[in-house]
Amino acid sequence: MTQIPLKEIMPHEEFLESGHLACPGCGASLSMRMVLKALGEKTVVALPACCWSIIAGPYPQSSLKLPLYHSAFETGASVASGIKAALLARGDTETTVVAWAGDGGTFDIGLQALSGAAERNEDILYVCYDNEAYMNTGIQRSSATPLGAWTTTTPGAHPEARPKKDILAILAAHRIPYAASATPAYPEDLLAKVRKAKATKGTRFLHLLAPCPPGWKTADDETIELARMAVRARIFPLLEIENGETWRITVDSPGDPIGPYLAKQGRFRHLKNEDIGAIQAQVDSRWKALQRRVAGS
Numbered sequence: 001m002t003q004i005p006l007k008e009i010m011p012h013e014e015f016l017e018s019g020h021l022a023c024p025g026c027g028a029s030l031s032m033r034m035v036l037k038a039l040g041e042k043t044v045v046a047l048p049a050c051c052w053s054i055i056a057g058p059y060p061q062s063s064l065k066l067p068l069y070h071s072a073f074e075t076g077a078s079v080a081s082g083i084k085a086a087l088l089a090r091g092d093t094e095t096t097v098v099a100w101a102g103d104g105g106t107f108d109i110g111l112q113a114l115s116g117a118a119e120r121n122e123d124i125l126y127v128c129y130d131n132e133a134y135m136n137t138g139i140q141r142s143s144a145t146p147l148g149a150w151t152t153t154t155p156g157a158h159p160e161a162r163p164k165k166d167i168l169a170i171l172a173a174h175r176i177p178y179a180a181s182a183t184p185a186y187p188e189d190l191l192a193k194v195r196k197a198k199a200t201k202g203t204r205f206l207h208l209l210a211p212c213p214p215g216w217k218t219a220d221d222e223t224i225e226l227a228r229m230a231v232r233a234r235i236f237p238l239l240e241i242e243n244g245e246t247w248r249i250t251v252d253s254p255g256d257p258i259g260p261y262l263a264k265q266g267r268f269r270h271l272k273n274e275d276i277g278a279i280q281a282q283v284d285s286r287w288k289a290l291q292r293r294v295a296g297s
Contacts, residue, residue, distance in 0.1 A: 009191060011037040020063035022055045025220030027210030027227065028129040029055055030184040032100070035127060035206075036066065038194035042095045044069070044083055048076035048110060050102035051136040051212075052129070074109045076101040077117035080124040096125055096198055103130040103144035107165050114205075118174035121202045128167065128205070131212035139215045146235075148279055149267050151215075156270035163282060168207055168241065175244035177202040182238060183209040185227035189238055189251050196240075209236045217266020229261040234287045239294075247297040249290070258283055 015036035022029035028051055036043065044067045047053060053070060055063065062068050071079040080099035087095050101110055106128040114126060133151050134140040141151040143165040154160040171179045178200045182190040190208075197204040209230055211223045218226060230236040231253055238251040258280050262268040271279075 009188065010034075011040075013037065013040075015039075015041070015043075015065045017063045017065065020055050021057055022051075023212075023214055023220075025211075025213040025218075025223045026051075026055070027184065027208075027212060027223050028052060028102070028131060030223065031127075031129045031190075031208045031210050032064075034184055034187060034190055035098075035194050035208075036064070038191045039096055039098065039125075039198055041066065043067075044087070044095055044097050046071055046076055046080040046083055046097065046099045048079070048099070048101050048105045049073040049136070050100075050105050051131070052100060052102070054136060073105055075113055076105055076110050077113040077122070077124065077126055080126070081117050081120075081122040084123055097123075099124055099126045101126070101128055102134075102136070103128060103132060104134040104142045106130075107143045107167055111170075114171075115174065118171060118176050118203045118205070121176065123201055123203070125197050125204045125206070127208060129208045129210040130167075131210045131215055132164070133212070133215050135212050135215045146279075147282060148262075148271055148275055150217075150270060151267070159270060168205075168239070171205045172241045172244040172247075174203070176205060178240070178242055179205040179207075179244075180238075180240035180250075181207045181209070181236065183227040183231065183236065185224045185231065186238060186251055193240060193250075215267070217269070218264060222264060226261070226264060229256070229264070232256045233258045233261050234283055235261065237287070237290060239290070245297055247290070247293045249294055253287070255287070 016033045046069050048071045057063050076099040080097045084097040132144050140153045145160045146164045149160045180193045211226045233256045234253045239249045
């Protein structure tokens with residue numbers, strides 16, 4: 001099968017201005033750029049407190065060429081639901097409303113609003129760009145922080161002791177129409193999932209891995225390589241789930257050893273060989289559980 005060149009499927013129109021305030025190599029800014037390209041101009045963004053509250057720029061300016069509504073940390077999904085209701089009251093059935101939040105505002109502080117919106121099947125697209133900690137406030141751990149990671153609240157002597165929360169499984173348990181994981185390292189897969197989510201009615205959820213050079217202690221030019229390594233090592237499988245029942249893996253994960261991925265990141269520098277072995281065992285166990293779900297769907 002002949003692969004279509006990326007330049008032929010990536011929309012040329014830009015909805016993210018240059019001069020935004022993201023750090024060099026920011027996975028969150030790359031994710032926003034690609035997602036908005038796929039969504040197009042009929043889009044409204046609800047933005048709870050997160051790194052993107054800063055990246056967007058100070059009020060009344062914005063680096064987005066689209067309507068943007070800042071909200072409280074815990075209210076991304078509920079604000080997006082309200083915006084959608086207002087648009088419908090005006091007869092607008094075409095505009096996509098996106099709640100764009102980090103892992104802190106999704107896995108932790110905003111989970112209650114997200115769960116409520118999902119239970120009601122609100123017609124919104126919720127996107128979590130996951131950099132695996134509260135990066136905007138100083139690299140504190142969140143429930144998206146992976147096992148063994150350093151943060152300012154899980155220092156090297158006492159690194160993160162719990163596995164990362166399985167947010168996709170949580171959303172799938174709500175039986176929403178569409179949930180998927182993606183990363184800008186695989187743009188064709190990301191664009192396809194955004195377009196599928198846009199065409200779907202009801203609550204849609206996208207979980208995007210967004211490496212953070214300052215928080216992960218990596219070089220600015222390693223973001224795409226790290227995201228690709230996470231997929232290949234089965235740390236961040238790329239999949240989609242429809243109606244909470246049909247699970248599909250969309251990009252092959254060959255099962256590369258996790259050691260090289262961890263070694264590239266300063267946040268894992270303190271790990272010993274036995275720690276890496278324990279993390280590898282956890283990754284292997286989660287992959288086997290995922291395969292069983294895929295086979296049984």
